[in-house]
Amino acid sequence: MCVCVVVCLCVGPAMDWRSVQGVPRLRPIAGxxxxxxxxxxSAPICPxxxxxxxxxxxxxxxxxxxxxxxxxxxxxxxxxxxxxxKDGIAFCALVHRFFPDAFEYxxxxxxxxRDNFQLAFSTAERLxxxxxxxxxxxxxxxxxxxxxxxxxxIQEFYRCLVEKGLVKTKKQP
Ligand SMILES: *[C@@H]1O[C@H](CO)[C@@H](O)[C@H](O)[C@H]1NC(C)=O
Numbered sequence: 254m255c256v257c258v259v260v261c262l263c264v265g266p267a268m269d270w271r272s273v274q275g276v277p278r279l280r281p282i283a284g285x286x287x288x289x290x291x292x293x294x295s296a297p298i299c300p301x302x303x304x305x306x307x308x309x310x311x312x313x314x315x316x317x318x319x320x321x322x323x324x325x326x327x328x329x330x331x332x333x334x335x336x337x338x339k340d341g342i343a344f345c346a347l348v349h350r351f352f353p354d355a356f357e358y359x360x361x362x363x364x365x366x367r368d369n370f371q372l373a374f375s376t377a378e379r380l381x382x383x384x385x386x387x388x389x390x391x392x393x394x395x396x397x398x399x400x401x402x403x404x405x406x407i408q409e410f411y412r413c414l415v416e417k418g419l420v421k422t423k424k425q426p
Pocket of ligand 1: 330331332333335336337338
C-alpha cells in the first residue's frame with residue numbers, strides 16, 4: 254500500500270526549507286482565521302496560526318521553483334502537486350535539469366508513467382542521494398498522485414540538492 258502516509262508524517266518539520274528561505278516564525282493568534290483584509294493593512298501581519306501561512310508559502314515557493322526549473326521542458330506544465338505529476342514526466346524533467354547526462358529526456362514517453370517514475374526516482378537516488386519516498390507502482394494506481402506525497406518527495410529532493418550544493422539558496426538578512 255501507499256508508503257506516502259508514513260513518509261508525509263515523518264518528514265516536514267525537519268525541513269530546512271523554512272529557514273533557508275527566511276520565512277519568519279510567526280506567533281499563533283487566536284481567533285483570526287483569514288489573512289489581512291483591507292481593514293487590517295496598517296496593523297502588523299496577523300497570520301491565522303503558527304504553521305498554516307508558512308506552510309502555504311513554502312508550498313507555493315516550492316511549486317514556483319519546480320515551475321522555474323522545468324520551464325524549458327516540453328510536455329511539462331506544473332500547476333499543482335497532484336495531476337501535474339501524474340505521467341512522471343515532470344519528475345523526469347526536474348531531475349534531468351540537475352543531472353542532464355543521466356538520461357535522454359526527449360525519448361521519454363508520457364504514456365509510460367511507471368517507467369518515468371522509476372527513472373526519475375532511481376536517478377534522483379543515485380545522483381542526488383534522494384531516498385525514493387514514492388513508489389511507482391503505488392502512483393500508477395491512483396487517478397492522480399496525492400499532493401502531500403509529491404510535495405514531500407519534492408521537498409526531500411530539494412533538500413538533497415541543497416546538501417550537494419546544487420541549489421543556491423538566498424541568504425536573507
Ligand atoms: C493540476 O495541473 C494540471 C496541469 O499541470 C491540470 O491539468 C489539473 O487540472 C490541475 N489539477 C488541479 C486539481 O488543480
